[in-house]
Amino acid sequence: MTQDALAAGIQAAAHRQGLRSGTDRMRVRKWERGVEPSEESQGYITEALGLPADNVRSDDWPNWLPLTADGVVPLGPHSSVPALREALRTAMERRTFMTISGAALSALAADWAGGPATALAQARAGKPISDELVTFLETTTQHLAGLVTEERQHTATLLDAHLSTVTELLEHGRYAPALELRLHTLAASLSQTVAWHRFDLGRHTHASQYWIAGLHNAHAAGDHDMGAGLLSDLAYQAAWRRDHTTAASILNYALTRAQNPAARCLLQLRLARTLAARGKRSEQRPALRALAAAEKHLNDAGADRPAWCAWVSEADLAVDSGQALLDLGDTGRAHRLITEGERLLPSARDKTRGVFLAYRAASYLDLKEPEPAAAVATQSLLLARRTGAPRCMQLVDDLLPRFQPYQHAQGVPELLQLAAA
Template identity: 45%
Template sequence: MRLITHPLAAVRDEHNWSMDDLSARMKRAARARGRRSGADRNRIWKWEARGVEPSADSQYLIADVLGIPHAEVDRLGWPWWLPVHAQPRPFTTTDSHAVLQETYVPHDRRAFLIYSGTALVALAEHWTHSTPAQARSLDTALDGGRLDEDLLNWLEQRTGELRAMSAHHQKVAAPLIEAHRSAVHELLDNARYEQPNELRLHSMAAQLGQSAGWNEFDNGHHALAQARWHTAVHAAYLAGDRDLGAGILADLAYQATWRAFPGEAVDILALARSRTQSPAARALLHVRTARALAVLGDRTGTHRALTSATRELDHAQPETTPAWVAWMSPADLEADAGRCHLDLGQPATAATAIDNGLGLLQPERDRTRAVFTVYRADTALADHDIPQAAAHARVALDTARATKAARCLDLSTALLGRLQQHRHHPAVRELVEYAGA
């Protein structure tokens, strides 16, 4: 099997085009516009193999070849406008089982495929209206051995431990989670079990898939994160766990906001929230709705969502809160509210809220601390307090480097870029020298 490592290569593969074929088509498209194209096999190879981004003119020519409007090229950016997006499966017992069975297909296009925002909204809508999954009967299970109760208990305990470990030791936990997830899927495919144990296995698959998605997201692998979360939400459906399914949809919505699709995030969250029962889960969905609405500049909607999040979190009880959302705390609510205030142009209010959140945050949550500290630096920058912004940026950088999470490092790097406009300030010069050391 030939490994396809770039969406442009996938486009060519779907059309059975060589690099020379694409080059020739681009040249014809250029001539039709009264222009010339310098695209050749070597240049196309650099786009695919070296990650070089084509010029805007070259992208427009590729779009002409594929019949894609130039407005989509501008709106989505390279390479997300290329037409190789996957379509999530609907929620039926047959489709959901198929999703889980596809999880460990060897390297394929899911290494770069991204579900579009529209497809994710459709996925959430179908989830909202789906009927409970029908469990497979014992007679139709595959011909493996009967699932041992002691093994099932052990797997459940390890699942919880690995999820907890991932929050503090991601690099160590990530491969263990993948191995554990593989074992659970293997049992789902080959062991014999009764319905209650099937539900338990699917619940583990969903929880492990959610954690695996966050590991990929933190390392900047957005397509793989979506693939993991897509599998996880189907596993939650098969487990009959509506709250967990809503939480995984909320993760996809958070990623959509992160990737500058806040409108789609709002739609996904509204659909997910309609079937959620846990107060802590509902609080999380309201917070993420507030974040997306703040990016959209909806001041009233943002404050309404934050008020709802506060009310729901006040009603949450530790003994009834699902493990996957047990981390949701006043610290998260405060800091995310601060980010909302910053997006709405209220840096002073934002600074107070983020300081409160950082003060309440558990010491071991380093990745979250790195993100929140970047937010705090941005509030100082928005308030034109350059020394304060540089001081927070240094803390954020140190914390991000300690986590080694790409998401945190990228945020810190982008912050340094925003500070470059003040590069003549002594505090910024010192920070730049420190960052490069």
């Protein structure tokens, strides 16, 4: 939109309210150069851009404005802060009216896979940032992310504040290259953690924006394994929403740069899951090859793992392999693997245990065994409610129609009553 076109749109917005606006091209130019529009003018700007009126936060100009047409900030030498700003802006919206397309996400993954292999230089100006402050943010972030599952559900506001602080430091601070690298790494890690919070609550556009912001900052830090992990999370979300074409595309791009065996294990597991879920005979062999690759990478993985995939274990390999085999029709073997994986999972990962239990319930239903299915589905639902994970509750809700033919089986009426409560 040109300056003249925006000015005309603002004048028209004022006219529709029986008022006049003196906005012209020169005033728009002043706004672009840092002069803050009045609250009234910001309202007219919103209408001229076709945005919801409740987007306006006059005390946060211009951060409430969308930065892109499709929600995806392109990778570039100075894209890390704009991507963070876009995520923070999206999270402040009272309603989300835009969904990021699979094509836009696949294009972003392709740009990442084919981009420069070195860290991206950022401009450094403003007030000096101390090593002590960054160390404090790193330490407290690690502590918050390491809390037990039921406590982590209460940390969202603290993590949001940490990410906002890191964004301000990156944008307005002055720091040496080593400190800049740490700030980008911290921004990537925080973005990933916040994204999972949003994803668990079903806020998919918000989660996507935070994962995208994390990708920009991992790219700026030159951390390709972290970048691959963030793409893997976007792929997991796409698969969760049944967009397996996008998920497979993103994962294949992520695998081009991931190096750590634990990271490659997780990527291959997720690729196997999404290939199997597509239900095509032609995908059976690629899915089995991905499972075999995941097993090999896990065997090769040592103690030196990126923090974001340090948790990948034999339990994850067993359950995700079992779920893939379930989709491929190998029900008996799938049931054994899912049961074994759930048994191996440590108690500290109760949210994941809830997901695994839901998978096990599905495998029991495939075997037409409603009693054990009801028992583990009940456990899954109770764990999901205790840990505050609506996403996990949805897994059980999706199974409920399959229990309807077994309403007289032991445990089924109680499960249905619990789910309705």
